Amino acid sequence: MNQESLGNIKGIGPKMLEKLQELGIFTLHDLMMYFPNRYDHYEQKPLYELVHEDKVTIVGEVMHQPVIQFYNRKKSKLTVSIKVENSVVKAVLFNRAFAKNHFEVGEVFTFSGKWDQHRLQITVDQFKKGTMEENSPISPIYPLKGNIKNNQIIKVMTQVLSEQIDSIEEILPVNYLKDYKLPIRKEAFQSIHFPPDFVHLKHAKRRFIYEEFLLFQLKMQLLRKKNKEVTKGNQHNYNVEKVNQLINKMPFHLTNAQQRSLKEILEDLHSPYRMNRLLQGDVGSGKTAIAIISLYAAITAGKQTAFMVPTEILAEQHEKSLRQLLPEDVIIERLTGSVKGKKRKEVAQNLEAGIINVVIGTHALIQEDVHFANLGYIVIDEQHRFGVQQRNTLKEKGILADCLFMTATPIPRTLSITAFGDMDVSKIDEMPVGRKAIKTYWIKENMMQRVLSFIDKELANGAQAYVVCPLIEESDKLDIQNAVDLYFQLQEVYKDKWKVGLMHGRLNNDEKERVMHSFTENETQILVSTTVVEVGVNVPNATVMMIQDADRFGLSQLHQLRGRVGRGDKQSYCILVANPKGDTGRERMRIMTETTDGFVLAEKDLELRGPGDIFGIKQSGLPDFKLGDLAHDYRALETARNDAIDIIFHHRLREEEFQPLLKYLKINFDYSKEILN
Numbered sequence: 310m311n312q313e314s315l316g317n318i319k320g321i322g323p324k325m326l327e328k329l330q331e332l333g334i335f336t337l338h339d340l341m342m343y344f345p346n347r348y349d350h351y352e353q354k355p356l357y358e359l360v361h362e363d364k365v366t367i368v369g370e371v372m373h374q375p376v377i378q379f380y381n382r383k384k385s386k387l388t389v390s391i392k393v394e395n396s397v398v399k400a401v402l403f404n405r406a407f408a409k410n411h412f413e414v415g416e417v418f419t420f421s422g423k424w425d426q427h428r429l430q431i432t433v434d435q436f437k438k439g440t441m442e443e444n445s446p447i448s449p450i451y452p453l454k455g456n457i458k459n460n461q462i463i464k465v466m467t468q469v470l471s472e473q474i475d476s477i478e479e480i481l482p483v484n485y486l487k488d489y490k491l492p493i494r495k496e497a498f499q500s501i502h503f504p505p506d507f508v509h510l511k512h513a514k515r516r517f518i519y520e521e522f523l524l525f526q527l528k529m530q531l532l533r534k535k536n537k538e539v540t541k542g543n544q545h546n547y548n549v550e551k552v553n554q555l556i557n558k559m560p561f562h563l564t565n566a567q568q569r570s571l572k573e574i575l576e577d578l579h580s581p582y583r584m585n586r587l588l589q590g591d592v593g594s595g596k597t598a599i600a601i602i603s604l605y606a607a608i609t610a611g612k613q614t615a616f617m618v619p620t621e622i623l624a625e626q627h628e629k630s631l632r633q634l635l636p637e638d639v640i641i642e643r644l645t646g647s648v649k650g651k652k653r654k655e656v657a658q659n660l661e662a663g664i665i666n667v668v669i670g671t672h673a674l675i676q677e678d679v680h681f682a683n684l685g686y687i688v689i690d691e692q693h694r695f696g697v698q699q700r701n702t703l704k705e706k707g708i709l710a711d712c713l714f715m716t717a718t719p720i721p722r723t724l725s726i727t728a729f730g731d732m733d734v735s736k737i738d739e740m741p742v743g744r745k746a747i748k749t750y751w752i753k754e755n756m757m758q759r760v761l762s763f764i765d766k767e768l769a770n771g772a773q774a775y776v777v778c779p780l781i782e783e784s785d786k787l788d789i790q791n792a793v794d795l796y797f798q799l800q801e802v803y804k805d806k807w808k809v810g811l812m813h814g815r816l817n818n819d820e821k822e823r824v825m826h827s828f829t830e831n832e833t834q835i836l837v838s839t840t841v842v843e844v845g846v847n848v849p850n851a852t853v854m855m856i857q858d859a860d861r862f863g864l865s866q867l868h869q870l871r872g873r874v875g876r877g878d879k880q881s882y883c884i885l886v887a888n889p890k891g892d893t894g895r896e897r898m899r900i901m902t903e904t905t906d907g908f909v910l911a912e913k914d915l916e917l918r919g920p921g922d923i924f925g926i927k928q929s930g931l932p933d934f935k936l937g938d939l940a941h942d943y944r945a946l947e948t949a950r951n952d953a954i955d956i957i958f959h960h961r962l963r964e965e966e967f968q969p970l971l972k973y974l975k976i977n978f979d980y981s982k983e984i985l986n
């Protein structure tokens with residue numbers, strides 16, 4: 310089977326060709342790959358099991374000559390009495406008088422249509438001579454667009470399949486088929502379009518799911534390999550001694566997982582290939598610490614470095630950490646939206662002149678007027694918040710710059726190997742020692758008094774608390790508690806005892822900085838905030854996170870918010886205030902109180918809300934699979950990925966049994982031509 314145009318096929322006229330093109334079908338290959346999205350299944354049940362007004366299928370023998378009645382001039386009703394089991398059932402066909410001659414007494418027919426339990430009567434949509442088995446019981450329903458009909462696709466497909474079936478070549482090696490018990494390709498095509506039974510259909514689907522995952526993963530691995538080869542010559546000879554000095558100076562011992570990830574990152578820096586790595590780790594697992602050490606390593610190799618983060622608050626916080634940890638001779642600057650006028654000009658000039666060693670910033674880093682002298686390494690935090698485009702713009706500013714992407718959002722493995730399949734992945738899967746699991750409680754509004762005195766006790770022990778609300782201003786529609794109101798209420802409750810701060814997106818940058826600063830320094834003990842504190846904010850002294858209207862947040866977001874506490878060695882608490890109306894809201898609250906494992910939560914979120922919502926944006930880079938479902942087919946995806954890595958990195962495409970696959974890749978995927986040659 311190939312890229313032959315459908316125009317060459319006998320029986321497909323210009324009109325049909327046009328209709329097929331509307332569905333995106335241009336070649337034989339396109340047509341075969343146009344899978345049904347569901348199947349009509351005529352299941353024969355005993356009469357007593359049929360449900361009144363359901364669509365049913367009945368098989369019976371014609372008992373008498375059909376009776377026809379005409380009414381309203383052009384309308385007709387044809388009634389065929391049939392014997393089913395030991396009953397007489399009436400099959401009624403409206404306005405199909407011509408069908409009368411089809412029915413001979415004594416012949417068996419299969420009818421499908423709407424069942425009338427009281428009259429023992431079926432209003433027939435379709436009928437066919439013969440028993441169920443003779444009438445292909447599972448019929449495909451194709452996704453339709455334009456003015457093509459399902460029957461027309463079935464007709465074309467039947468014809469093409471019967472004529473071309475022998476030209477469909479297998480593309481997978483025989484061993485794979487054997488190991489995974491998959492049907493051969495031509496059989497799978499036959500079964501997915503016209504399944505003889507459900508078992509064949511299941512295996513055909515299994516085959517195509519594996520096939521599409523494998524083809525996708527092959528593409529990812531080819532890109533990964535290409536990235537390595539093309540970028541040869543990108544070696545950073547960092548100063549091991551200086552890096553070790555910094556590690557020893559850190560206020561804590563790195564966890565094993567941190568050490569392992571750091572080692573992988575440093576190896577990438579040192580290797581002649583461009584780093585394209587994702588550093589994944591649950592909230593508070595210590596990713597930033599690793600990022601800082603690796604930035605310093607690149608600086609000791611004489612390179613400029615950049616640290617890109619999603620919010621102004623984070624940029625300021627990280628700038629502070631960099632200044633605290635790095636030796637004084639490292640020149641650190643911040644470039645965010647709030648750096649303006651003369652200062653901004655100065656930073657831009659110094660970047661271009663190569664004076665600055667590390668610049669930390671937000672989107673401001675990718676403005677057109679920002680140029681680097683010799684950008685060698687970029688760390689991008691919370692990467693899925695930046696679009697693919699923005700990531701690339703920054704990359705392009707530094708020729709062959711190594712890139713480390715960090716994400717605190719636990720991405721289920723199925724998603725990470727799909728969206729980031731072309732990347733290497735390091736994982737920090739261990740928390741620093743001494744961390745206590747955060748205790749999470751779900752309470753109703755009417756228990757607020759108790760919560761407030763609990764917070765009071767915590768603060769009396771020297772700790773601090775966050776109170777998060779979903780929106781900043783009251784909305785009539787969504788009865789949501791607003792941050793400003795709550796701020797005033799809490800001030801009233803705690804009067805002169807504790808200071809309350811207020812943070813939200815509408816404050817200007819200076820105000821935000823001031824509010825955050827006084828919370829970090831424990832000048833304010835309670836921070837009332839919208840979700841701007843969601844990512845990365847690090848105040849280890851805070852032990853209480855109270856979230857208002859918690860059922861309005863997704864699980865991953867709740868987990869991010871909860872991750873703002875439990876960052877030191879004190880026992881921390883997360884209090885979810887919610888009166889969820891629906892089951893999903895209640896389910897979310899329940900899960901939150903049951904687990905603190907971000908990955909478990911993300912898997913649940915994937916189940917409850919689908920992949921798009923985890924990333925929160927469209928540019929997530931997730932492909933649209935025809936059959937494969939990321940939430941459920943993770944085993945197939947995992948297997949396909951391992952196979953693709955093996956095939957590409959062990960040069961299997963050169964082997965004899967992989968020749969059909971190689972040929973297929975070359976014909977069907979543009980990307981692979983140059984890489985595969």
Ligand SMILES: Nc1ncnc2c1ncn2[C@@H]1O[C@H](COP(=O)(O)OP(=O)(O)OP(=O)(O)O)[C@@H](O)[C@H]1O
Nearest residue numbers: 561562563564592593594595596597598717741845
């Ligand atoms: N190995 C360690 N031992 C003890 N404390 C650590 C260790 N590594 C990091 N920390 C501390 O734990 C807190 C969280 O670390 P860090 O900010 O690096 O985590 P993160 O993974 O970047 O967090 P987030 O995902 O929330 O941004 C910080 O206060 C940091 O100083």
